[in-house]
Amino acid sequence: MKYYTYYPGCSAEATASPLGISVLPVAKQLDMELVELEDWNCCGSTPYWSVDKLEAAAMAARNLALAEKTGFDLVTPCSNCFVILHSTNEYLKEFPPFRDKVGKALAVAKLKYGGGVKVRHLAEVLYNDITPEGIAAKVTKPLKGLKVAAYYGCQLVRPNGFDDPESPHSLDEIITSLGAEAVPWEMKARCCGSSLVMSEPEVALELINKLLKNASENGAQCLITPCPLCQINLDAYQSQVNSRFGTKYNLPVLFVTQLIGVALGIKPDELALSQNIVSPMRLLSPYL
Amino acid sequence: MTQTMVKSPGTEMAFIDEVCSIPGGEAVRSCIQCGMCTGSCPTANKWDYPPRKAIAMVRAGLRNELLSSNSMWFCVSCYSCTVRCPRDIKPADIMHALEIISIRSGLSTKRSRTPIMYQCFVDSARNYGRVYELGMMIKLFMRTNPFSALKLAPVGLGLFLHKRMPLKPSRIKGIAELKAILDKARALGGAK
Known part of the structure; x- marks a missing residue:
C-alpha cells in the first residue's frame, strides 16, 4: 500500500465530478491510500495568480502548510491545482522576501510552512509509482480494439512536467497497459482554450475544434485527459463546436481514471460514466 | 536608454522595475526578442500586442498602452512559450505580472471579459x-x-x-x- 495526501481541487467536486468520483475506486484497486487533506481550500488557480500574487501564494500556502503536517506527498488530479501548488513551492524557495510575507500571513492562522511538501500530479504518480506494468497486472477487462487518443493538455506537462513538454508519452503507455490502442496524433499537448471558454468563447471553440478534428482524423474513438478544464471544454462544449463549425463530432472524452477503471472491471456507477456529456456507454459496452 | 526615465504613477519605479518586482517578472531584462514566444502562442493573433512585442513594450516603458490593451488577457497559461524560450524568461509569468499591474492600476481593458x-x-x-x-x-x-x-x-x-x-x-x-x-x-x- 502506498500513502498519499489527496487534494481533489474545487472542480472535482462540481463540474469535473466524474473525475472526483472515479479517482477513489481506481486508487483503491491500485493499492493507493489517498487521504483527503482536511479542510483544504481553493488553490487560487490562474485567476488569483493574475490578480494578486502574494494573496494567491498565501492561499495556496495554507494547503501546503496543512499538508506538511501529514508527512506524505500531496497528490492532486487537477492539472491547474498542480501547477499552482508546485509553482508556489518554487516561488517560496526562490524569493526570500516573498516567503517571509507569506509566512507572516500564515502566522495569523497559527500556521507555518517549512517548504517540505512534494506536490505531485495524480497522472505522474500513476506513471511513476504504480507504473504501466503495475496497472497492466490488475487489468481484468482488457480494452482490446479500442482506439484512444491521450490528450495531455498543457499544465500536466508544462512548465513543471515529468514528461516531454512537446511530445509526451506517459498516458499513451497507460492506454497500452489497459490493452487499448494509443492513437498517435500531433495535438496531444496543445491548448484547449482553458477558462477563456467563458470569457472569449469564440477563441476557445476554435482551439477545441482543432483538437477534436486532429484526434478524429487520426482514428480516435474517444479521448482521455487528466485535466478537469480540458475535459469540460472538449466534452461539454462539443455540441457548441458542432453548431459553430458544422461538424458532427460524437467523441466521448473520459478522465484517465474512468478508462483505467473500466479496464480494472469497476462498475460504471462507481466511475460516474453517466455523467459524461457525450455518452461513452455505447462505445464502452463491450467492456462493461 | 530612455526607458528607465518612464516612471509608474504613484511610485518612483520605472515600468520595467515594476514588472521585475513581481515574482516571475524579473527575467524580462534577458529577452533577446527572438519571437519564439509569439510563434508558440495559440492565441497570438488575437493580442493587440503579441508576446514578443508586449515584452519589448515593457522595456520601452510604454506602460499605459500595454496595460490597457487586451494582450495579456489572451494568455491561456499553456506555458508553450515558457518551455521554449531560449533565455528561460517565462513569458507566461510576465503576462501574469502585467495582468496584476493592469488591475491594480485600474487600466484593465473592457474589450475582454x-x-x-x-x-x-x-x-x-x-x-x-x-x-x-x-x-x-x-x-x-x-x-x-x-x-x-x-x-x-x-x-x-x-x-x-x-x-x-x-x-x-x-x-x-x-x-x-x-x-x-x-x-x-x-x-x-x-x-x-
Whole structure:
C-alpha cells in the first residue's frame, strides 16, 4: 500500500465530478491510500495568480502548510491545482522576501510552512509509482480494439512536467497497459482554450475544434485527459463546436481514471460514466 | 536608454522595475526578442500586442498602452512559450505580472471579459474558500453582458442535468482563518 495526501481541487467536486468520483475506486484497486487533506481550500488557480500574487501564494500556502503536517506527498488530479501548488513551492524557495510575507500571513492562522511538501500530479504518480506494468497486472477487462487518443493538455506537462513538454508519452503507455490502442496524433499537448471558454468563447471553440478534428482524423474513438478544464471544454462544449463549425463530432472524452477503471472491471456507477456529456456507454459496452 | 526615465504613477519605479518586482517578472531584462514566444502562442493573433512585442513594450516603458490593451488577457497559461524560450524568461509569468499591474492600476481593458472573470473567480474563492462555479458564472454574466449567457445556457444545463453543476456553494470550515490570512497578505503590500 502506498500513502498519499489527496487534494481533489474545487472542480472535482462540481463540474469535473466524474473525475472526483472515479479517482477513489481506481486508487483503491491500485493499492493507493489517498487521504483527503482536511479542510483544504481553493488553490487560487490562474485567476488569483493574475490578480494578486502574494494573496494567491498565501492561499495556496495554507494547503501546503496543512499538508506538511501529514508527512506524505500531496497528490492532486487537477492539472491547474498542480501547477499552482508546485509553482508556489518554487516561488517560496526562490524569493526570500516573498516567503517571509507569506509566512507572516500564515502566522495569523497559527500556521507555518517549512517548504517540505512534494506536490505531485495524480497522472505522474500513476506513471511513476504504480507504473504501466503495475496497472497492466490488475487489468481484468482488457480494452482490446479500442482506439484512444491521450490528450495531455498543457499544465500536466508544462512548465513543471515529468514528461516531454512537446511530445509526451506517459498516458499513451497507460492506454497500452489497459490493452487499448494509443492513437498517435500531433495535438496531444496543445491548448484547449482553458477558462477563456467563458470569457472569449469564440477563441476557445476554435482551439477545441482543432483538437477534436486532429484526434478524429487520426482514428480516435474517444479521448482521455487528466485535466478537469480540458475535459469540460472538449466534452461539454462539443455540441457548441458542432453548431459553430458544422461538424458532427460524437467523441466521448473520459478522465484517465474512468478508462483505467473500466479496464480494472469497476462498475460504471462507481466511475460516474453517466455523467459524461457525450455518452461513452455505447462505445464502452463491450467492456462493461 | 530612455526607458528607465518612464516612471509608474504613484511610485518612483520605472515600468520595467515594476514588472521585475513581481515574482516571475524579473527575467524580462534577458529577452533577446527572438519571437519564439509569439510563434508558440495559440492565441497570438488575437493580442493587440503579441508576446514578443508586449515584452519589448515593457522595456520601452510604454506602460499605459500595454496595460490597457487586451494582450495579456489572451494568455491561456499553456506555458508553450515558457518551455521554449531560449533565455528561460517565462513569458507566461510576465503576462501574469502585467495582468496584476493592469488591475491594480485600474487600466484593465473592457474589450475582454477575462479581467472581470478573473475577479469574479477570486471573489468566489475568498468568500467560500472554494470556487462556486455557478455563482461565479452568474456574476460574470451580470457584470458583462447578461444576454450572452443565453448562448452558454445549453452547456450549463447539460452540466446540471449530468450532476456536474451544484446549485449550492461548498464552504470550508476554516473560512474565517483563510480570510484572515488573505487580509494579512493584502496588508503586507500586494505582490512585491
